[in-house]
Structure formats: structure tokens, C-alpha cells
Amino acid sequence: AQSVTQLGSHVSVSEGALVLLRCNYSSSVPPYLFWYVQYPNQGLQLLLKYTTGATLVKGINGFEAEFKKSETSFHLTKPSAHMSDAAEYFCAVSLSGNTPLVFGKGTRLSVIA
Amino acid sequence: GAVVSQHPSWVICKSGTSVKIECRSLDFQATTMFWYRQFPKQSLMLMATSNEGSKATYEQGVEKDKFLINHASLTLSTLTVTSAHPEDSSFYICSARVPGQTTYEQYFGPGTRLTVT
Numbered sequence: 295a296q297s298v299t300q301l302g303s304h305v306s307v308s309e310g311a312l313v314l315l316r317c318n319y320s321s322s323v324p325p326y327l328f329w330y331v332q333y334p335n336q337g338l339q340l341l342l343k344y345t346t347g348a349t350l351v352k353g354i355n356g357f358e359a360e361f362k363k364s365e366t367s368f369h370l371t372k373p374s375a376h377m378s379d380a381a382e383y384f385c386a387v388s389l390s391g392n393t394p395l396v397f398g399k400g401t402r403l404s405v406i407a
Numbered sequence: 408g409a410v411v412s413q414h415p416s417w418v419i420c421k422s423g424t425s426v427k428i429e430c431r432s433l434d435f436q437a438t439t440m441f442w443y444r445q446f447p448k449q450s451l452m453l454m455a456t457s458n459e460g461s462k463a464t465y466e467q468g469v470e471k472d473k474f475l476i477n478h479a480s481l482t483l484s485t486l487t488v489t490s491a492h493p494e495d496s497s498f499y500i501c502s503a504r505v506p507g508q509t510t511y512e513q514y515f516g517p518g519t520r521l522t523v524t
Contacts, residue, residue: 326511337411337500337515338451345510384450388511394441395502395513399450 296321296387300398308406313357313372315401317385320366327368328386328395329359338384344368355379380405408434409505413516420491420523428486428519430501436481437503441513442474445498457484491523 301316319325326345330338342353349361355378359370368385382402386395410433420426430440438459443451455476456464463476473495475487488495498520502513 328512330515335498335518335520337413337517338502339515340512343510343512390511394453394456395511397450402448 296325296389296396298385298387298396298398300383300385300401302401303399304402304404306404306406307375309377310374313370313375313379313403315370315383315385315403317359317368317370317398318366319368319385319387321387321389323389324363325387325389327359327361328388329353329357329368329370330384330386332382332384332400334381341370341383375403375405377405377407379403409514410434411437411501411503411514411516413499413501413519415519416517417520418522420521422492422523423490425487425489426491426521428488428499428501428521430484430486430503430516432482432503432514435503435505437484438481438506440478440484440501440503442476442484442486443500443502445500445518447498451500454486459484488521491521493523496521496523 297320299318328343329341332338342351344351344361352358357372382400384400385398388395412431414429440457442454454469457476457478459478478484500518502515
């Protein structure tokens with residue numbers, strides 16, 4: 295069965311500092327991997343995704359993630375945090391178009407001025 | 408493209424009443440939609456997979472008779488919470504995939520905040 299583990303339920307960074315949100319997955323076959331962001335009382339917005347090809351994926355708002363098969367990881371990074379990045383971030387995995395996404399527990403990102 | 412809407416965005420109902428939440432795909436036809444429930448500061452919990460023209464597939468532990476799902480058309484799925492109780496208060500989010508899109512991403516609605524008094 296597939297699963298997603300997000301290390302750290304809460305991450306706090308200073309404005310301008312590096313953002314690193316960790317995600318590890320468990321899957322018996324090559325998965326499709328996603329990062330979503332959720333602002334308070336809103337739905338989820340796709341930040342980026344890995345399907346096939348280049349393992350370094352760039353997304354919206356300056357975020358990027360690298361798929362590392364050997365480490366079963368898909369960590370999310372951003373070089374310089376902005377106050378508007380404060381939100382809940384979810385890593386998710388999917389094996390096929392017939393199965394729904396499996397989400398991690400989420401990481402709340404706080405940005406300190 | 409690939410926009411999903413939900414209505415209402417916020418609803419308060421009295422204990423024992425039923426409430427219906429609509430999920431619509433605005434610019435594509437969705438043969439499959441997903442319903443999630445999210446408690447404060449927690450992740451999304453999949454409740455059921457809604458299939459157009461057939462019965463929904465519920466996740467283990469989700470009461471089928473309490474959470475009625477109807478996917479009557481390719482652009483509309485509804486979730487009805489029957490005989491609601493305060494413990495049903497939660498944030499309900501639907502999502503859908505674009506048929507034929509091979510990247511398997513799901514497009515999410517903005518969510519519905521249900522408060523049962």
C-alpha cells in the first residue's frame with residue numbers, strides 16, 4: 295500500500311530564509327507525486343507535480359521539489375520565504391488514474407517577519 | 408481550465424436536519440469525483456469516490472446511509488449529510504480528475520464549512 299510521511303507538522307522560518315518541507319513516500323511501483331498548498335478555509339491548490347522525466351520539478355510561487363527514488367523522498371524547497379507562503383502544505387502520491395490521491399498529514403509553514 | 412466549484416461555501420444547520428453540498432466541474436466533464444473531510448489542523452480524509460451513473464464507493468468506516476452521494480451528471484456530484492449531528496461539523500472538500508489526463512492530479516473545490524448546532 296502507498297503512504298506518505300511528512301516530517302514536521304509545523305515549520306517556522308524567517309522571511310527570506312530557505313524553506314524545506316520534507317516528504318517521504320512508500321510505494322511498490324513508481325508513483326506520481328504532488329505538493330498542494332492550502333490557505334485557511336480554502337481548497338487545495340497544486341504547487342507542483344512529478345510524473346516522469348526530470349526529477350527536479352519547478353512549480354508556482356518559486357517552489358521546487360526533487361524526486362529522489364533512492365531515498366523515496368520528494369522534499370519541497372523555496373530559496374527565500376515570503377510572508378504570503380504561510381499556509382498548510384500537503385504532499386500526496388498516486389499510483390494510477392483510478393485511485394485517489396493519498397495525502398500526508400500536512401505541514402504548517404509559518405513565516406516570521 | 409479544470410475548475411471545480413462547491414456550493415454552499417458555508418452552512419449552519421440544526422441537529423437532526425439534512426444538508427446538501429454540491430460539487431461541480433465547471434469546464435470539464437468528470438466521470439469520477441472524490442469527497443474528503445477535513446477536521447481542524449488535520450489532513451484530508453477520503454470519504455468516498457463518486458462515479459457518474461453508478462453507486463459511490465465509500466471508504467471503510469464511512470456511513471453510507473448518513474453521507475449520501477449522488478453523481479447524476481458528468482458535471483455534478485452531491486453529498487447529503489442526513490440527520491446531521493454536531494460531530495459532523497467539519498470542512499468538506501470535493502475534487503475531480505480530468506478524464507484522459509495522464510498526470511493523475513486532482514482539482515479541488517474551495518470547500519464547504521458545515522457547522523451543526
